[in-house]
Amino acid sequence: MPPKFDLNDSSVVVVIGSGAGGGTLANELAQKGISSVVLEAGKRLEISDFKNDEDAMFGLFTWFDPRTTSGSWYVAKTSPDLPAWTCKLVGGTTVHWGACALRMKEYEFKPLTRYGTISGANLLDWPIDLHEMEPYYDRAELKMGVTGTHGIPRLPASNHGKVLFAGAKKIGYSQFETTNMAINPVPRDGRASCQQTGFCVQGCTFGAKWSTLYTEIPKAEATGKSEIRPESQVLHIEHDASGKVTGVVYSDSKGAVQRQKARIVAVAANSIESPRLLLNSSSSKFPQGLANSSGQVGKNYMRHMTSTVFAIFDKPVHMYRGTAQSGIVMDEARLDTKRGFVGGYQMELLPQGLPSFAQNIVPGAWGRDRASIVDNYSNIAGVWLVGEDLPRDTNRITLHPSRKDKFGLPIPNVHVDDHPNDLAMQKHAIGQADALYKSIGAKRTVHRQPFPSTHNMGTNRMSEKPRDGVVNRYGQTHDIPNLFVSDGSQFTSSSGENPTLTIVALAIRQAEFIADQMSKRAV
């Protein structure tokens, strides 16, 4: 039975957010006998609530709290009030993610060393490296059931994947396959196998895709050591005169303001809300916000270089049939500055259903040309280009000077100016995707600029030295020993890989550290 902890129980770890970081951390702690209260802003849905309906699910689980945007990035122009597509429900964005589970590469942990100083970028090496992360990647892959790892078979290739692979082979690529995915190819861990439903990002109706909603969270609850409180949005983190955090103030499911005491607070609210919460928790002792002596909270926001190339063929593809992201080309995910940029990118399948595709393929366009693209819907293949974007001081989350949310707290503004390196990589990636599809007979390609960001990283970054970042090698804030960051906002660089596997691996590692520190009474 899930336990109920008292609001005044100051022995618990309060985890803010229940996605890849928070949900995993709570379960890892629970398995070690450490009690936690997970405060989740969104509702608790069940798999039976999921629908194979793009717009309905978008409406049901998206984080719609007000946000503003600024800067020269495309998303600020086309989606100024929704810079990111992340989720507000138990399980967080793991309900929505495409399940592409890739390890970061060795060089990507050391961008400053490997790329050198780059003008206009705020590069920094992670204080950890791939070698140190490998055992945690192993454990994350086993936990999530990642295909192509640890003897777990790969998923079969879909039509959409076969088109990608044929083009990749034709233009001389060699590293392509059905992606390492946290989707069961066979029943595993009490969950069903993939039925090639195709609506992965609307919530897997078979539960074949790993999501904390129906893996980590119920497992944590089953230990009797973790209580999840849905519809509980944290407003402030509180601290005592010594500077240690003492608990959080949150709005509960009835709209009443509550105070939950805590021994440790772990922030895992995704890379916009996590820094916003630290900034909104400013006090007379910490006037710049919690854990912000470096001034780095909110800075270095990264969302990946992206673009999507759709190719029109004269024969059917039916890109929507089957596992959404089940194909990848990895040849460009390498460090090779001869291409005109640092960092690398992956080429990943990303199909869209007819409604999403038709509504967004050429924003604002009308008439025969746009319609002719939609007319070819069943003959279209598409690849999402996702690569490392560089951290910048000025790409950051700030508190809006005047606009407040329904709790009276300043809303976040998301500012991004694309770095020239991001744009050079994007141009290269689009060119390669064009060539790939044209090599096997595409009649035309259509370039779709970035959508609202689902990969959000870097706003409480990890650093060796306190002056360079917000958290240390374990996600523990440099300033406050019992305050942790447990989501992708820890990322020192974005890498060319989808962030979730790394977030989960870091959470597993962080749980070990927290248990060790608690046993030593260091926190």
Next chain:
Amino acid sequence: MKVLNWTRRFSRRGFLSGGAATVAAVVATGGTMLEEAQAVPVNGSQSAQTERARTLVKFARDLFPHDRLDDSFYARAIVPLQEEAAKNPSTRRLLYSGIDQLNRLAVAAAGKPYADVADETTRVAIIKKIETGAFFKKVYDDAIVGLYDQPEVWSKFGYEGPSSAKGGYLHRGFSDINWLPKS
């Protein structure tokens, strides 16, 4: 650069589940504006209302011209817009004045109302004159959702849609492609 109303997208599609009877009525009466049925004070006769609906259907088709779709799909696409106009005077004013402007431009260009201009190129030239205005944006934003959210439209484009209740696409062609070059 147009702004995509991501946050409003999903909210405009309630008619798909709740308004089927209304849609059928609109289509059956040749696209009469909904105001009459809802006894909202309007300007003009029923024939004027029908004429406005006819213009909107033509306009929606010109924005998203798919020859494979007959007018009933465009009539459905503008139902949410008509419903909003019936309830909201400012939307009604925006629609009426926009339709009037389309017709004025059509009379000037071709001597007849917009919906009666047979030449598509002429109609496209008329739209170009108003494409930065509020009327265009309103109809565009609503109709693009209303059109492509119709399951009956999906099948016209070969999109098979929800698969979960049918056991996914595992046994329904997820891997049946046969035209790729042999390696």
